[in-house]
Amino acid sequence: MLERSNVDFPMWRKKVDATFLKEGSTPIPKWLLIIWDIQKTFENVRSKKDPSAQVEINLNRQGFERKSFTGQVAKIKHSTGFRYRLYFEEKLIDELRKTYLMSFMRSLEAELSENSSNRNIEEEISFWEFIDIEFDVANKTFIFSAHYQLKPQFPNLFNRLVNSAPLKRISAEVLDKDSLSIHKQDWSERNNYKLELGAQNVIYMLLDEVSKLIYVGEAKDMIRRFNAGHPDIKQWTHYKYNVLPDPLTPYRLTIERMLIRDLACILGNKQDINSFKISEFKLANRKIDK
Numbered sequence: 001m002l003e004r005s006n007v008d009f010p011m012w013r014k015k016v017d018a019t020f021l022k023e024g025s026t027p028i029p030k031w032l033l034i035i036w037d038i039q040k041t042f043e044n045v046r047s048k049k050d051p052s053a054q055v056e057i058n059l060n061r062q063g064f065e066r067k068s069f070t071g072q073v074a075k076i077k078h079s080t081g082f083r084y085r086l087y088f089e090e091k092l093i094d095e096l097r098k099t100y101l102m103s104f105m106r107s108l109e110a111e112l113s114e115n116s117s118n119r120n121i122e123e124e125i126s127f128w129e130f131i132d133i134e135f136d137v138a139n140k141t142f143i144f145s146a147h148y149q150l151k152p153q154f155p156n157l158f159n160r161l162v163n164s165a166p167l168k169r170i171s172a173e174v175l176d177k178d179s180l181s182i183h184k185q186d187w188s189e190r191n192n193y194k195l196e197l198g199a200q201n202v203i204y205m206l207l208d209e210v211s212k213l214i215y216v217g218e219a220k221d222m223i224r225r226f227n228a229g230h231p232d233i234k235q236w237t238h239y240k241y242n243v244l245p246d247p248l249t250p251y252r253l254t255i256e257r258m259l260i261r262d263l264a265c266i267l268g269n270k271q272d273i274n275s276f277k278i279s280e281f282k283l284a285n286r287k288i289d290k
Contacts, residue, residue, distance in 0.1 A: 007134065009143070010036065010134065011134050012032055013130050014133055016103045016130060018121075022107060025085055027085050036135040042084065047074055048072040054070065055140045058141060059095060069089050070089050071086060073085070073086050092144075096144075100131075100149060132146075161197065165183045165185060168181075180248065185241050185243075187238050187240045188238065190238065200219075200221050201243060202243050203216070203218050203255055203259065206230060206236040207238040208237055208284070212281045213236070214284060216256060216260045218255070232286060257289055266278045269282065270283070270286050273288055
C-alpha cells in the first residue's frame with residue numbers, strides 16, 4: 001500500500017488494538033502533548049463531561065464519505081501522574097469495528113478464551129492494522145484515517161458477518177454489555193433471507209411493497225419459518241428482524257402479540273381495531289388481541 005501524501009497536521013500512526021476497539025478511548029502519548037498543544041487547549045477541563053472537553057472526530061476511509069462524530073479529551077490520574085485521554089462515541093466504535101474487522105474478531109477470540117488473561121493473542125494470530133490520527137488544534141478536530149487495514153481472507157463471508165446479529169450478540173456478551181440487548185437488523189430484500197447467519201429467537205416483519213401489506217411474526221429459527229411460507233402475505237418483498245437475548249426467549253410470543261396490537265392501532269387491519277390509519281399499508285395478521 002502506498003504511503004499517504006494527504007496529511008495536513010502532525011500525525012500519530014497508532015496500532016489498532018483490542019482496547020481501542022473495546023473501550024472507545026486511547027491515551028494520548030506524551031510526545032504528542034506539545035506537538036498537538038493538548039495541555040494548553042484542554043488545561044481547564046475537569047472531566048470528559050465538561051463542555052470544554054468536546055472535540056469533533058472525522059473518520060476517513062477509502063471509498064466512503066467522511067463521517068463526523070463527537071469525542072472528548074480529558075486529563076485523568078495515572079500511576080505516573082496525569083495523562084490525557086481521547087474518548088469517542090459509541091457510533092464511532094461501531095464504525096471502527098467494521099473498518100478493522102480482523103482486529104475486532106481477534107479481540108473477540110481472546111475474550112472467548114477461558115485463559116484470556118494469560119493469552120497473548122497478538123502473537124498467536126500475528127498481524128497489525130494501523131489508524132492515522134491527526135489533530136487540527138484550531139478547530140478542535142481529530143482526523144482518523146483508516147489507511148493500513150488487513151483484508152478479510154473470506155471477503156464475501158465477512159461482508160455478511162460484519163452487520164450480522166451473531167457478531168453483535170457475541171460482542172455484547174464478551175464486552176460485558178447489557179445482557180438484555182436486542183440486536184436489531186435493517187430491511188433486506190426477500191432473496192437474501194437464506195443467507196442470514198444466526199437468525200434465531202427472533203421477532204420479524206414482512207413487507208409486501210406491491211400490495212401494501214405488513215406482517216409481524218416470531219420464530220425460533222427464522223430461515224425455517226420463512227421456508228414454511230406465509231399464507232397471509234404470500235408475495236412479501238422485504239423482511240427485517242430483531243434477535244432477542246436468551247432471557248427474553250420465554251416472552252417472544254408475548255412481544256410479538258404486543259407489536260401486532262400496536263401496529264393495529266395505526267394501520268388498517270382485519271379485526272376492525274380502532275386505528276388512526278397513518279399509512280396506506282395494512283396489517284396482514286389475522287390474529288390480533290383485542
